[in-house]
Amino acid sequence: MSDFSLPTDPEERREKLGVLFTEAVPHNHALQLRLEAVGTTDATVVMPYADVLVGNPETGVVAGGAVTTLIDAASGTAVMAALNAFAAIVTLDLRIDYLRPARPGLPLTAQAECYKVTRMVAFVRALVHQGDPATPVASSQGTFMRVES
Amino acid sequence: MSTPSLPLADLVRQVRQSREYHRLTDAIPYTRFMGIGVENLAGEMLCRMRYAPHLIGNSILPALHGGTLGALLESSAIFELLLQTDTERVPKVISTTVDFLRSGKAQDTFARAFITRQGRRVANVRVEAWQDDRTRPIASSHALFLLSEP
Numbered sequence: 001m002s003d004f005s006l007p008t009d010p011e012e013r014r015e016k017l018g019v020l021f022t023e024a025v026p027h028n029h030a031l032q033l034r035l036e037a038v039g040t041t042d043a044t045v046v047m048p049y050a051d052v053l054v055g056n057p058e059t060g061v062v063a064g065g066a067v068t069t070l071i072d073a074a075s076g077t078a079v080m081a082a083l084n085a086f087a088a089i090v091t092l093d094l095r096i097d098y099l100r101p102a103r104p105g106l107p108l109t110a111q112a113e114c115y116k117v118t119r120m121v122a123f124v125r126a127l128v129h130q131g132d133p134a135t136p137v138a139s140s141q142g143t144f145m146r147v148e149s
Numbered sequence: 150m151s152t153p154s155l156p157l158a159d160l161v162r163q164v165r166q167s168r169e170y171h172r173l174t175d176a177i178p179y180t181r182f183m184g185i186g187v188e189n190l191a192g193e194m195l196c197r198m199r200y201a202p203h204l205i206g207n208s209i210l211p212a213l214h215g216g217t218l219g220a221l222l223e224s225s226a227i228f229e230l231l232l233q234t235d236t237e238r239v240p241k242v243i244s245t246t247v248d249f250l251r252s253g254k255a256q257d258t259f260a261r262a263f264i265t266r267q268g269r270r271v272a273n274v275r276v277e278a279w280q281d282d283r284t285r286p287i288a289s290s291h292a293l294f295l296l297s298e299p
Contacts, residue, residue, distance in 0.1 A: 055179045095246040
């Protein structure tokens with residue numbers, strides 16, 4: 001499979017990638033992840049609050065694993081945005097800092113920025129918040145690699 | 150959301166004794182959703198994430214979503230801390246670094262956690278995940294957890 005270029009119109013980009021984002025990725029669909037925006041090097045993904053995401057039944061706080069999935073999905077999409085292609089990529093590593101507890105009942109939004117692309121590797125930062133980017137719940141740093149497929 | 154019939158700390162204490170691990174993993178909505186369970190195999194406590202189609206991240210290969218491996222590694226670390234130490238509350242993750250080593254096939258995945266250091270407030274945990282061959286891990290992580298707050 002070769003890479004296909006993304007449309008240039010932002011809304012068309014979001015729509016095209018958004019379809020791929022959920023239809024080709026069953027686990028994104030299972031967590032009801034929604035691609036909100038795709039720029040030239042960035043992507044915004046929303047994860048609605050759901051009972052199945054709860055990691056601590058006493059507090060209702062979402063499990064870290066679900067936040068990991070949200071960040072991985074947003075970061076990977078930011079890489080495709082930066083490559084301007086439906087590229088086959090894999091996550092090499094992902095570091096996540098949990099800055100404050102997520103509030104139960106509210107969606108989580110991940111904003112990922114692919115700030116550097118080399119021939120093989122892409123570097124991505126992301127922030128997760130619940131409405132106010134100034135008080136993030138988590139921050140992350142990840143590296144991704146293009147694969148031939 | 151179903152509330153557990155017992156406070157979690159009581160449930161954890163009982164499960165440490167009885168080793169009915171499913172009582173704990175069933176009480177946590179996310180691990181139930183992900184099919185993550187704790188098993189005692191040959192005297193060793195492991196986590197198993199049972200394969201289900203909704204865990205797939207790449208339908209073409211197919212391969213497990215990287216996030217599901219992160220979830221398994223983190224759950225494994227939390228259950229190790231809850232069941233093998235005397236911590237009373239669900240440990241809070243401070244930070245985690247996951248290395249993705251090989252793509253996860255559409256099958257069950259296992260994980261084993263090792264507590265590198267346990268202080269009064271912070272624990273460092275290392276976890277490895279594998280499928281067919283334990284000597285060829287598909288993902289590994291190290292994570293910091295907050296055990297209690299002053």
